[in-house]
Amino acid sequence: MAKKLLPKRFESGSDHTDSAPSRTSDSGQVAATTATLQRRIGETMAETPPKTVTIAKRRFELRADRVERALRQALPEPITSHYVVICKRRYPPKQAISLVTGLDRADFTTHQARRILTGLGFPAGRRSGHANPKAPGSSRGRRTPAVRSRPSAETLEPFIGQWVATKDTDVLVAAPDPRTVVGWLAEHRQQADSMFRVPSDELQASGAAPW
Amino acid sequence: MKHSFQALPGDTGRARPVVDLVVEGLELAPQACLLDTGASEIRMGRHVAELAGIDLGDAHDRIVVAGLQTTGHPTSVQLELRQGKESHTWAPTVYFCDPWPWAFGLLGIGGLDPFLVSINAYEEWVELHPLHR
Numbered sequence: 178m179a180k181k182l183l184p185k186r187f188e189s190g191s192d193h194t195d196s197a198p199s200r201t202s203d204s205g206q207v208a209a210t211t212a213t214l215q216r217r218i219g220e221t222m223a224e225t226p227p228k229t230v231t232i233a234k235r236r237f238e239l240r241a242d243r244v245e246r247a248l249r250q251a252l253p254e255p256i257t258s259h260y261v262v263i264c265k266r267r268y269p270p271k272q273a274i275s276l277v278t279g280l281d282r283a284d285f286t287t288h289q290a291r292r293i294l295t296g297l298g299f300p301a302g303r304r305s306g307h308a309n310p311k312a313p314g315s316s317r318g319r320r321t322p323a324v325r326s327r328p329s330a331e332t333l334e335p336f337i338g339q340w341v342a343t344k345d346t347d348v349l350v351a352a353p354d355p356r357t358v359v360g361w362l363a364e365h366r367q368q369a370d371s372m373f374r375v376p377s378d379e380l381q382a383s384g385a386a387p388w
Numbered sequence: 389m390k391h392s393f394q395a396l397p398g399d400t401g402r403a404r405p406v407v408d409l410v411v412e413g414l415e416l417a418p419q420a421c422l423l424d425t426g427a428s429e430i431r432m433g434r435h436v437a438e439l440a441g442i443d444l445g446d447a448h449d450r451i452v453v454a455g456l457q458t459t460g461h462p463t464s465v466q467l468e469l470r471q472g473k474e475s476h477t478w479a480p481t482v483y484f485c486d487p488w489p490w491a492f493g494l495l496g497i498g499g500l501d502p503f504l505v506s507i508n509a510y511e512e513w514v515e516l517h518p519l520h521r
Contacts, residue, residue, distance in 0.1 A: 323472065325390065326392055330403075334398070337398055356438075359414075359439050367416065368415060368416045370418065371408040371418055372419055372420060373420035374491040375491065376490075379401060381490055382401070
């Protein structure tokens, strides 16, 4: 019996791996901290113990669950380099600390903000350069035009049911409605490659009639 | 212009042939459209017209998409397909539909008139080559 032909990315040895344990689409590496090894990215924290930090000569008692609560309604700003993952979304560390403490962003550094947030157990990472635009099939040596790359299923997973704007392999912004997405793009002078709603089922994905 | 299929999370099966269209110059948010050779026209949600400030006028048709009855407003708009420095612009009729519960717009066969289309399902890419510049 003939073997069923699967799309190339499902074959072993493929250079396009959706099932990789980390977010392979990110341009940078996710820094593993002791705390992050104990939980998956995006899990919501339960009641957490407070941690006392000093920022700009002021003392704050920060708790991870309160950081999550403070950022729940805030759309992340564009990531230029460093980011932390809070509530399944990537925030610039300075934006997160500024929202939580009310401090001006000039009062602390990105590294200080990142250190505080990773100390609370949030995964952090750093983007570097642009995503590799290599096509899934370009490793065969055949001369092919560059293929526009897209985010993997794993990258989109946290945004099921939401509208997203994507660029290369990254999600720039996700929101419950398309107007908010476009408003964010305009406000932050970002240009997306693609905008769509991440479907939650086959019906939304392809318009297949229910049976 | 060659585009990777869009992989989807969860129980949505395999990756889909999707291309991104700039609608009426709304460059900051190209709209993802599913390549649907089984559909006759180009259909998008009404929200796309609202985002791009397109006046839909009074004309409308009752149409059925995937078993769902919806109201489509046929409107001639400028669409642009881009990749890097390559670009192709044309002005087809797009049906802006309400309700539109689907994740993507539909680029039906009527929207593919200006292109030679190649689909490689194995390597998961689609290429649209403009026939006339």
